[in-house]
Amino acid sequence: MTTMTAAPVTREILTDCVRTATAAPSLHNSQPWLFRIRGSRIEMYADPTRRLDVVDPDGREQFISVGAAVFTLRLAIRRAGFGCDLDLLPDPARPDLVARVAAMRPLPVSAGVEALAAAVPYRHTNRWPFATTPVPDDVLGRLQDAARREGTMLAATRPPGRDAVLRLARSADHQLYERPGYRAELAAWAAPEGRSDGIPRWALGAGDALNILPMRTFAEPARPRDRFEPSPIILVLATAGDTRAHWIRAGQALQRVLLTATWYDLATMPLSQPVEVPSVRRLLIDPGSGLSAQMVLRIGYGRTIGRTPRRPMTEVLLPNVRRAARRTSGPPTHDGILR
Numbered sequence: 001m002t003t004m005t006a007a008p009v010t011r012e013i014l015t016d017c018v019r020t021a022t023a024a025p026s027l028h029n030s031q032p033w034l035f036r037i038r039g040s041r042i043e044m045y046a047d048p049t050r051r052l053d054v055v056d057p058d059g060r061e062q063f064i065s066v067g068a069a070v071f072t073l074r075l076a077i078r079r080a081g082f083g084c085d086l087d088l089l090p091d092p093a094r095p096d097l098v099a100r101v102a103a104m105r106p107l108p109v110s111a112g113v114e115a116l117a118a119a120v121p122y123r124h125t126n127r128w129p130f131a132t133t134p135v136p137d138d139v140l141g142r143l144q145d146a147a148r149r150e151g152t153m154l155a156a157t158r159p160p161g162r163d164a165v166l167r168l169a170r171s172a173d174h175q176l177y178e179r180p181g182y183r184a185e186l187a188a189w190a191a192p193e194g195r196s197d198g199i200p201r202w203a204l205g206a207g208d209a210l211n212i213l214p215m216r217t218f219a220e221p222a223r224p225r226d227r228f229e230p231s232p233i234i235l236v237l238a239t240a241g242d243t244r245a246h247w248i249r250a251g252q253a254l255q256r257v258l259l260t261a262t263w264y265d266l267a268t269m270p271l272s273q274p275v276e277v278p279s280v281r282r283l284l285i286d287p288g289s290g291l292s293a294q295m296v297l298r299i300g301y302g303r304t305i306g307r308t309p310r311r312p313m314t315e316v317l318l319p320n321v322r323r324a325a326r327r328t329s330g331p332p333t334h335d336g337i338l339r
């Protein structure tokens with residue numbers, strides 16, 4: 001069924017859309033995004049204070065995270081009954097300005113939009129064992145189609161390629177622990193109760209007793225160990241280049257794939273160690289393909305997982321500059337995001 005609104009978009013509607021966008025996944029739940037509503041447009045910024053310097057020195061995963069929020073925002077605007085226009089990296093002088101997303105004229109809500117939007121609150125990262133039940137080929141095809149629609153490629157690995165990816169992932173995991181500051185950075189994002197970012201203890205999952213999957217150990221002492229599925233289903237998301245624009249595209253595709261998987265009752269887990277060590281990342285994909293690996297994903301059928309926290313809107317929604325200027329007697333303050 002499709003629905004359509006005739007009323008123009010309001011700031012309240014766009015604020016709701018921003019709230020929905022913050023449900024997106026992000027590296028260590030860093031939520032490295034900021035939003036500003038200007039009329040019917042929303043500006044999205046990468047927050048430079050929330051980049052993870054040790055594991056993500058180039059900010060690639062930060063842009064993937066913000067890209068995931070861009071897709072969720074686009075989806076929320078469409079779900080609210082409006083067309084949506086996207087301008088990526090619109091101002092070369094402001095590299096932190098990731099996107100301008102505009103709500104356009106009223107547009108009917110398609111069944112596809114309804115389905116993806118319905119999955120947003122149910123998508124969670126699952127760090128527990130999955131069932132050994134295979135994922136049907138047509139569902140894998142839907143996930144690949146989701147990636148393609150966002151201008152990326154999703155490869156479903158098969159043994160022995162899958163085993164090679166897992167070997168690389170384990171190797172990257174070991175190498176990361178040798179990186180100065182890595183353990184401290186992980187520990188900083190293993191969040192105690194009551195924090196609105198980071199990964200709560202209950203969501204940290206288990207270690208793999210079979211030592212096949214390198215499950216990220218956020219907090220010491222180590223978590224419980226469990227037997228994970230011995231033949232995990234591993235996907236690799238890739239783009240045809242490796243610029244900021246490609247990273248944002250990868251983030252949008254990631255969220256589209258994750259929401260599609262959620263709609264099919266699949267549990268999902270990004271597994272990013274192999275794309276965080278450049279020498280390992282290069283080996284994930286045949287160099288002759290011209291593609292760059294952006295993310296590795298594990299999917300399967302798993303238990304229901306709860307919702308991780310999100311920062312309040314007061315922290316992520318920037319005030320409108322002109323209104324703020326009117327309230328203060330001095331010149332407008334620059335927050336470091338607008339440069």
Ligand SMILES: Cc1cc2nc3c(=O)[nH]c(=O)nc-3n(C[C@H](O)[C@H](O)[C@H](O)COP(=O)(O)O)c2cc1C
Pocket residue numbers: 023024025026027028029030061062064065068123124125126127198199216269270271272273307308
């Ligand atoms: C770029 C990126 C990389 C991630 N890498 C990992 C990872 O290596 N291991 C992991 O368990 N989760 C990973 N995640 C999942 C995040 O930790 C998760 O999205 C965040 O904690 C919020 O939780 P939620 O996905 O349940 O909403 C990654 C997410 C993103 C966007």
